[in-house]
Amino acid sequence: MEANNNDGAVEGTLAYNSEYNCLELNGYELRSDDNIEINILKSWIPGRIAVDHGGWYLVTQDHVGIRLHSGLTARNSEQAAPESFAMQPAPTPPPLILLVDDDLSLLQALPRTISLRMPDARVDACKTAYEALQKLRERRYDAVVSDIKMPDMDGLTLLSHIREVQPMTPTLLITGHGDHEMAIRALRGGAYDYILKPIERDSFIAALLRAIQAHQLHRQVEDQQQALEQHARSLERVVQQCTQELIEADTVKDKIVSLVSQDLRAPLHRLRDMTHLLQRELQHSEVGQAVNRSFEDIEQSITSIEALTQELLATSQLEARTFLLQPQGCNLVDLCQNVLQEYTTSTTTQLSSELHKNIMPIELDTAQIRQVLMTLLRLANVQTTSDNAATSISLERVDHEAIIVLRDLDLHTDRKIELHVARNIVEQHHGRMEIQDVAQNRSAVFITLPLSNNIEEDEETSPCTYATWTLQQV
Numbered sequence: 001m002e003a004n005n006n007d008g009a010v011e012g013t014l015a016y017n018s019e020y021n022c023l024e025l026n027g028y029e030l031r032s033d034d035n036i037e038i039n040i041l042k043s044w045i046p047g048r049i050a051v052d053h054g055g056w057y058l059v060t061q062d063h064v065g066i067r068l069h070s071g072l073t074a075r076n077s078e079q080a081a082p083e084s085f086a087m088q089p090a091p092t093p094p095p096l097i098l099l100v101d102d103d104l105s106l107l108q109a110l111p112r113t114i115s116l117r118m119p120d121a122r123v124d125a126c127k128t129a130y131e132a133l134q135k136l137r138e139r140r141y142d143a144v145v146s147d148i149k150m151p152d153m154d155g156l157t158l159l160s161h162i163r164e165v166q167p168m169t170p171t172l173l174i175t176g177h178g179d180h181e182m183a184i185r186a187l188r189g190g191a192y193d194y195i196l197k198p199i200e201r202d203s204f205i206a207a208l209l210r211a212i213q214a215h216q217l218h219r220q221v222e223d224q225q226q227a228l229e230q231h232a233r234s235l236e237r238v239v240q241q242c243t244q245e246l247i248e249a250d251t252v253k254d255k256i257v258s259l260v261s262q263d264l265r266a267p268l269h270r271l272r273d274m275t276h277l278l279q280r281e282l283q284h285s286e287v288g289q290a291v292n293r294s295f296e297d298i299e300q301s302i303t304s305i306e307a308l309t310q311e312l313l314a315t316s317q318l319e320a321r322t323f324l325l326q327p328q329g330c331n332l333v334d335l336c337q338n339v340l341q342e343y344t345t346s347t348t349t350q351l352s353s354e355l356h357k358n359i360m361p362i363e364l365d366t367a368q369i370r371q372v373l374m375t376l377l378r379l380a381n382v383q384t385t386s387d388n389a390a391t392s393i394s395l396e397r398v399d400h401e402a403i404i405v406l407r408d409l410d411l412h413t414d415r416k417i418e419l420h421v422a423r424n425i426v427e428q429h430h431g432r433m434e435i436q437d438v439a440q441n442r443s444a445v446f447i448t449l450p451l452s453n454n455i456e457e458d459e460e461t462s463p464c465t466y467a468t469w470t471l472q473q474v
Helices: 105-118 130-139 155-166 180-188 201-281 287-319 332-345 368-382 416-428
Strands: 010-017 022-025 037-042 041-054 057-062 065-066 073-076 096-100 122-126 143-147 169-175 192-196 328-331 349-355 360-362 393-400 401-409 434-440 442-450 465-473
Touching: 010 057, 010 287, 010 360, 065 180, 096 105, 096 130, 105 122, 105 201, 122 130, 130 143, 143 155, 143 201, 155 180, 155 360, 169 180, 169 287, 180 192, 192 201, 201 360, 287 328, 328 332, 332 349, 332 360, 332 368, 332 401, 332 442, 332 465, 368 401, 368 442, 416 434, 416 442
Parallel strands: 096 122, 096 143, 143 169, 169 192
Antiparallel strands: 010 022, 010 073, 037 041, 037 073, 041 057, 057 065, 328 360, 349 465, 393 401, 393 465, 401 442, 434 442
16 A cells, blocks of 8 residues: 655555565565665654664664564655664664563573574563562663563563553563453553564564664653753743843833933033023123123033033943953052042142052052042032031051041932942952941041052051041131
8 A cells, every 4th residue: 555745755565575585665675775764653764774684674863773574654765874874773772671471481582582683682581570570660671571471460460560660661461372362451451562472583573673662762752852841941041031131231221310310400400590690690780700600600510410421421331341441550649649639629628648658559440540539529529518627538558458538528428320330440440339427427438449469568467557638628
């Protein structure tokens, strides 16, 4: 019987031609190295035909040998086997088979038969069903071959126990010749196949190979299913992680937008007020003085907006992890001195200093640390304090860390975005910045930075003060 499939190949049934001692498919003689596919458990298995003294085999691409016999559904195949093709009837890895029979002659003959056709196969033999159950609890078998009629426990009872211990392991039951009722009971009980006595060698090996092949295919499906499930779980974790990162990024974006809008609102309102004041003052006699004062205030507000814009850019770079430092060696004492002098030059504050040690070598991005110190001084607004309180800045060393301490600051902690950027810049230097509230609405800021690894060790390990500066309104 022939049938055309969707690929145009003609399906048919393998038939043994006794006259020419050959195997035929749809009337055509099959030869060694022909490519065909056989249908097992509704799946098409491709391979190449190999012939030995025992008959015809289909050797699959994974080098599993399947015995070919009359009655198998097959079709021609265009899929070639690998060039390094070699006939290996035994499955890989080697199958493990369990034989159960109270007939000692069969327990000796069947393993020899299996070893001739499947030299890599391993065989365990048991004389009783109880012994077989013990082995089944200890090892996983690719096939079980058992006689039906045995003392103490027959093969059908053993079959029911096998389906409990190893439900996927195929079981072949040996029945007496002509005992068809027993064979039907075996198949209904879940047996993969039955073998009639006296046992015909080729039929026995063919049935055993089919059972092993079916079991290995089932195990491959299980392994692939587990791999797919594991991959699915891995993808699920990746999706959850990406989703969480997107949520966090969106939260950060909303937070930044909120902070920027709050910080920009004050200087914009100031600009509007200065414009209104300028318009009113132009109506009086002292026009020149009023214009100068208004434009000074406008310029300060514009400067604040520019500083906030720069802080926004730095924040965006920090959150996007594109913020890059350019560290270089410098003297931290000189850096602090220069920043404070620059600040006093542009404000109405007076600077006094007391230097104990002139050099503290360190590696850092001088422009970024300068920005941090200027931001803190600007937020403290030293020149506008009403109680003429002095702000002190000290540079200290404790072990391998430099500590810059700004005390008695009237710090505007509501300017969160600028403090956020300053803290992140310090952390990019592997340091930390802490703000502590003290009495009378005053704050202290501690900036800790790691010193260079090649700094010379002092004789004393106790904390040491390098310099102290004082800022006070004139």
